[in-house]
Amino acid sequence: MVIRRKAALSLLWILTALTLHLVIVAGVEYFKPFNVTYDHRALIIAGKRRILISAGIHYPRATPQMWPQLIARSKEGGADVIETYTFWNGHEPVRGQYNFEGRYDIVKFAKLVGSHGLYLFLRIGPYACAEWNFGGFPVWLRDIPGIEFRTDNAPFKEEMERFVKKIVDLMMAESLFSWQGGPIILLQIENEYGNIESSFGPNGKKYMKWAAEMAVGLGAGVPWVMCKQADAPEYIIDTCNAYYCDGFTPNSEKKPKIWTENWDGWFANWGERLPRRPTEDIAFAIARFFQRGGSLQNYYMYFGGTNFGRTAGGPTQITSYDYDAPLDEYGLLRQPKWGHMKDLHAAIKLCEPALVAADSPQYIKLGPKQEAHVYHGTPHNDGQYLSLNESLCAAFIANIDEHESAAVKFYGQEYTLPPWSVSILPDCRNTAFNTAKVGAQTSIKTVGLDSVSVGNNSLFPQLRIKSKLGSISQSWMTLKEPLGVWGDKNFTSKGILEHLLVTKDQSDYLWYLTRIYISDDDISFWEENDVSPTIDIDSMRDFVRIFVNGQLAGSVKGKWIKVVQPVKLVQGYNDILLLSETVGLQNYGAFLEKDGAGFKGQLKLTGCRNGDINLTTSLWTYQVGLKGEFLKVYDVNSTDSAGWTELPNDAIPSVFSWYRTKFDAPGGTDPVALDFSSLGKGQAWVNGNHIGRYWTLVAPKNGCGKTCDYRGAYNSDKCRTNCGELTQAWYHIPRSWLKTSNNVLVIFEETDKTPFEISISTRATETICAQVSEKHYPPLHMWSHSEFDGKLSLMDKTPEMHLQCDKGHTISSIEFASYGNPKGSCQKFSQGKCHAANSLSVVSQACKGKNSCTIGISNAVFGDPCRHVVKNLAVQAKCSPPPELSTSASL
Numbered sequence: 001m002v003i004r005r006k007a008a009l010s011l012l013w014i015l016t017a018l019t020l021h022l023v024i025v026a027g028v029e030y031f032k033p034f035n036v037t038y039d040h041r042a043l044i045i046a047g048k049r050r051i052l053i054s055a056g057i058h059y060p061r062a063t064p065q066m067w068p069q070l071i072a073r074s075k076e077g078g079a080d081v082i083e084t085y086t087f088w089n090g091h092e093p094v095r096g097q098y099n100f101e102g103r104y105d106i107v108k109f110a111k112l113v114g115s116h117g118l119y120l121f122l123r124i125g126p127y128a129c130a131e132w133n134f135g136g137f138p139v140w141l142r143d144i145p146g147i148e149f150r151t152d153n154a155p156f157k158e159e160m161e162r163f164v165k166k167i168v169d170l171m172m173a174e175s176l177f178s179w180q181g182g183p184i185i186l187l188q189i190e191n192e193y194g195n196i197e198s199s200f201g202p203n204g205k206k207y208m209k210w211a212a213e214m215a216v217g218l219g220a221g222v223p224w225v226m227c228k229q230a231d232a233p234e235y236i237i238d239t240c241n242a243y244y245c246d247g248f249t250p251n252s253e254k255k256p257k258i259w260t261e262n263w264d265g266w267f268a269n270w271g272e273r274l275p276r277r278p279t280e281d282i283a284f285a286i287a288r289f290f291q292r293g294g295s296l297q298n299y300y301m302y303f304g305g306t307n308f309g310r311t312a313g314g315p316t317q318i319t320s321y322d323y324d325a326p327l328d329e330y331g332l333l334r335q336p337k338w339g340h341m342k343d344l345h346a347a348i349k350l351c352e353p354a355l356v357a358a359d360s361p362q363y364i365k366l367g368p369k370q371e372a373h374v375y376h377g378t379p380h381n382d383g384q385y386l387s388l389n390e391s392l393c394a395a396f397i398a399n400i401d402e403h404e405s406a407a408v409k410f411y412g413q414e415y416t417l418p419p420w421s422v423s424i425l426p427d428c429r430n431t432a433f434n435t436a437k438v439g440a441q442t443s444i445k446t447v448g449l450d451s452v453s454v455g456n457n458s459l460f461p462q463l464r465i466k467s468k469l470g471s472i473s474q475s476w477m478t479l480k481e482p483l484g485v486w487g488d489k490n491f492t493s494k495g496i497l498e499h500l501l502v503t504k505d506q507s508d509y510l511w512y513l514t515r516i517y518i519s520d521d522d523i524s525f526w527e528e529n530d531v532s533p534t535i536d537i538d539s540m541r542d543f544v545r546i547f548v549n550g551q552l553a554g555s556v557k558g559k560w561i562k563v564v565q566p567v568k569l570v571q572g573y574n575d576i577l578l579l580s581e582t583v584g585l586q587n588y589g590a591f592l593e594k595d596g597a598g599f600k601g602q603l604k605l606t607g608c609r610n611g612d613i614n615l616t617t618s619l620w621t622y623q624v625g626l627k628g629e630f631l632k633v634y635d636v637n638s639t640d641s642a643g644w645t646e647l648p649n650d651a652i653p654s655v656f657s658w659y660r661t662k663f664d665a666p667g668g669t670d671p672v673a674l675d676f677s678s679l680g681k682g683q684a685w686v687n688g689n690h691i692g693r694y695w696t697l698v699a700p701k702n703g704c705g706k707t708c709d710y711r712g713a714y715n716s717d718k719c720r721t722n723c724g725e726l727t728q729a730w731y732h733i734p735r736s737w738l739k740t741s742n743n744v745l746v747i748f749e750e751t752d753k754t755p756f757e758i759s760i761s762t763r764a765t766e767t768i769c770a771q772v773s774e775k776h777y778p779p780l781h782m783w784s785h786s787e788f789d790g791k792l793s794l795m796d797k798t799p800e801m802h803l804q805c806d807k808g809h810t811i812s813s814i815e816f817a818s819y820g821n822p823k824g825s826c827q828k829f830s831q832g833k834c835h836a837a838n839s840l841s842v843v844s845q846a847c848k849g850k851n852s853c854t855i856g857i858s859n860a861v862f863g864d865p866c867r868h869v870v871k872n873l874a875v876q877a878k879c880s881p882p883p884e885l886s887t888s889a890s891l
Helices: 006-018 067-076 106-115 139-143 154-173 202-216 279-291 337-357 499-503 520-529 627-631 780-785 839-847
Strands: 022-025 028-031 036-038 043-045 048-050 052-057 081-085 119-125 184-189 224-227 237-242 258-263 296-303 362-367 370-377 392-399 406-410 413-417 421-425 442-447 451-454 463-466 476-480 491-494 509-518 534-548 551-566 572-581 598-606 619-624 645-647 657-663 672-675 681-686 689-695 730-733 743-749 759-773 800-804 810-820 852-856 872-880
Touching: 043 184, 048 337, 052 067, 067 106, 067 296, 081 106, 081 296, 106 119, 106 154, 119 154, 139 499, 154 184, 154 202, 184 202, 202 224, 224 258, 258 279, 279 296, 279 337, 279 392, 279 421, 337 370, 337 392, 337 421, 337 780, 362 406, 370 406, 392 406, 392 413, 413 421, 499 509, 499 598, 499 619, 572 598, 689 730, 759 800, 800 872, 810 839, 839 852, 839 872
Parallel strands: 052 081, 052 296, 081 119, 119 184, 184 224, 224 237, 237 258, 258 296, 442 463
Antiparallel strands: 022 028, 036 043, 043 048, 362 370, 370 392, 392 421, 406 413, 442 759, 451 463, 476 645, 476 657, 491 619, 509 572, 509 619, 534 551, 534 572, 534 598, 657 743, 672 730, 672 759, 681 689, 681 743, 759 872, 800 852, 810 872
């Protein structure tokens, strides 16, 4: 059969590539073995150049039960590849003792990726950064004699090589490399080392070369990359990590242009605003990358997930790792980002045959800030297109002006480009996609039922909070945590010991206890001069609580800051008790092994009659952790023998208390979260699973702005949200950790807060909105039906609006619909002077009662309410769970 249509050729080429060498064996899909190489243009997979979209998912930031859906939604969104780091401290928590189970079952994760027909990009590192505790290094590593991290140091290189070899050998034993029929096509050694290489002098370059040689010498049989490593050896691909990588050039003409980290959001710290990256800007950045010769782009992150337990990095990074990613922390679609990126990926895939056929693009300057890159080529005659003799052509037209639209002429046609945008023309004639024209729906997620209010973020109105949520329980047990020395494993030493040297990061908490004598003369001196003595600490991180004679004198947070805390002392002996707390270990930078935690420098009692008292050289008694941690009172099998007693509703709050209750899980399958906004600071467990740290710090009231202009270069301080609100109030409980009833919640609360107002709720999309013009582009799936001459047929020119609720939910009502010139935006739509009277009925008939629906945007569908006016369709709809759940109250 002779295929004569360029777009049909594109579609066939893509389908062939996406199903490359898949076979079915006993109901499970495996790849036939294939080799991976590369040239200056792209990775070459089974002999074919590929343009690849990669989705970053960190397996420990989700549960194994979540992995299949996350991978499937990544594939649905247009990904070819799943990317992940490995996490050394999770896999080898004790030297020589390995963990590849549960959330750390990397083999299961890799096999799931392959079974979905996707490739795997495995970034072994083993240093990860990743806003992960200690950057992924196990803390025991720093105790090896003579060790220095990430430099030409024999003890470190020995340990690093042992772990990297462990991972490569494990993947090989499980036949997970491409040449074995597995999904792994790409590996990474080290991570952003180029940022700190100079800190180590000549030994930095020696180490980098050693790491590259060591990695390649393991015989993995697929290419290795080093990100942010401009001096990478010729046999390692150097790659880019940034918000924009279109201007990046590898250090050799023999290497392809790869973007290992496209930051589609940013992480957050306690007490900070939340970063958000506009959908239009990230689409612009990706289109520019492929426009200018890019070959593989990886979202960091496509799904961010949750820092369960004590895995969050430091200092003071929050438990949520949502990252404003296309899939939110709970695995739900973040719209319009997910949908707009899906359309972008589809448009790029339509261009792929031309992109890989051309060695380089033709550059055409169209204006002062407007330019085109054109890819011409002839399809490879590999048996698929024996009868095809026509050339391929794809073009990207960019307007990099940050403020003004531009009209340009390209190949005899005129195109209007919004500011800071790229139009993609898969056939060098028709526009399939523009990065600034978002046709995907906006989804407003809710927690609980009857959501009525919107946060202060009109910029990104993607979450609505229920006004009245019932508490999870009014029946609680309590257990008092003793202050200071509580166990028989305490010890006394002269001087201040470094925090991690003592705790080995087995707990966030380390108690320091000493006793000082205060004379009558000192008391008189303070009274006569109306002054107070102070405890001075030269340098402290991350958090310290200071107790004097069992009473809390003060608390201080910060990273290596000076502490000056006034204290009240009595005549005679006084107990000085310091609680040093880590809130995530440092995860970035040179000399991580030297950063440490706790206190540095001198510790003194100042203001005494006879001068300062140097406490640095005093005898200190050390106690690691909490008694409740040692007894594992968070375990579901913890009995009343631990000392639990009933907590009265009118109990006087006290610091350092454990709380325990039982609760029923909300019905259905929607993700579940706990609201800890009524608490202070602590940690929480559900059925023995550590859901993470919580801390109710409020972001500054200023710095957010009412609107966010997507135009212009993005940085992490642009488009901040959440001003004046808690950095994090809701905490994810994976469904797989819950039973239908009698779930055990245990809280350790450091402040004088009680748990009676904790609430539980589901997370779901309740409101969906979209607005699409009749002049919008035809849906991308229509390109397979294009006419011989490259012009889309009249029928195919009809744009479409696509609406979709979460899985298991249906569109229960259409709250607004207008075809004409409606005004406003999501949740603020209103009719304009031009309005088709049948708008609501047409949309209702197409959508009500369905999980998803598609509506054509044309006069043929709605009639023409006003001639010679470009019409838009605006719709707002409500999604509801199944009837048996929609009427139930939140527990």
